[in-house]
């Protein structure tokens with residue numbers, strides 16, 4: 001796969017931690033130039049430093065995906081840096097409180113939707129505008145969005161999060177249908193529980209951890225690096241026939 005990502009420009013959000021960071025490093029190892037976006041510029045810079053230590057090219061830029069003006073200036077900065085966007089991974093997200101729907105406040109609901117749903121929509125819109133204005137690169141353009149198994153089935157204790165991730169799956173499918181014939185493949189990854197800072201509350205007790213593990217077909221939790229493998233594959237020309245797909249990376253939790 002190395003040659004397939006060679007010199008591609010990839011924009012990643014939430015790249016200071018977890019799936020975004022693991023994907024940024026894997027894209028870089030496979031030859032890509034990486035725009036490392038995150039709300040937290042310090043962690044974004046740390047990821048970019050790790051990439052440069054591998055001998056690859058990276059630029060850290062701050063972005064709040066929930067804010068239109070921030071997203072617009074982030075993409076202007078990305079294009080200013082590398083001249084084009086070949087691939088994108090819209091991954092920044094938050095979990096929100098673990099409680100039932102009647103307990104969730106409107107502010108909590110709106111914050112989750114703003115980051116997880118509006119954020120992906122704002123980033124996709126900017127990416128698609130940039131991609132339509134460019135010549136289609138060899139192998140085409142690719143966008144991958146981070147949804148979740150919570151975007152495919154019920155999450156009784158994460159109702160707003162589940163709604164935001166169903167929205168990500170829906171907008172992935174709609175955009176894939178619109179832009180497939182113009183050289184842009186658009187897919188989602190739907191991970192199961194992986195121990196990252198975001199998922200801390202899900203792993204907070206042995207009881208919760210055992211319950212999550214019990215639901216899976218495989219006997220271990222995934223890692224950010226395993227999710228990154230799927231993200232990079234979906235972004236590569238090896239996935240040339242795959243678009244509009246919410247791809248489960250869930251250790252068989254939904255089998």
Ligand SMILES: NC(=O)c1ccc[n+]([C@@H]2O[C@H](COP(=O)([O-])OP(=O)(O)OC[C@H]3O[C@@H](n4cnc5c(N)ncnc54)[C@H](O)[C@@H]3O)[C@@H](O)[C@H]2O)c1
Pocket residue numbers: 013014015016017018019020037038039040043063064065066091092093094095115119146147148149190191192193194195196197198199
């Ligand atoms: N970890 C899991 O179990 C799991 C499972 C399924 C889906 N996901 C999804 O994966 C994605 C990545 O999560 P992770 O587990 O790697 O978590 P993480 O906490 O390791 O990383 C999330 C990153 O997103 C950044 N971020 C948060 N709000 C932002 C904003 N408004 N603008 C820009 N950046 C912002 C954070 O600073 C952080 O670096 C999220 O969309 C999450 O919903 C996670």
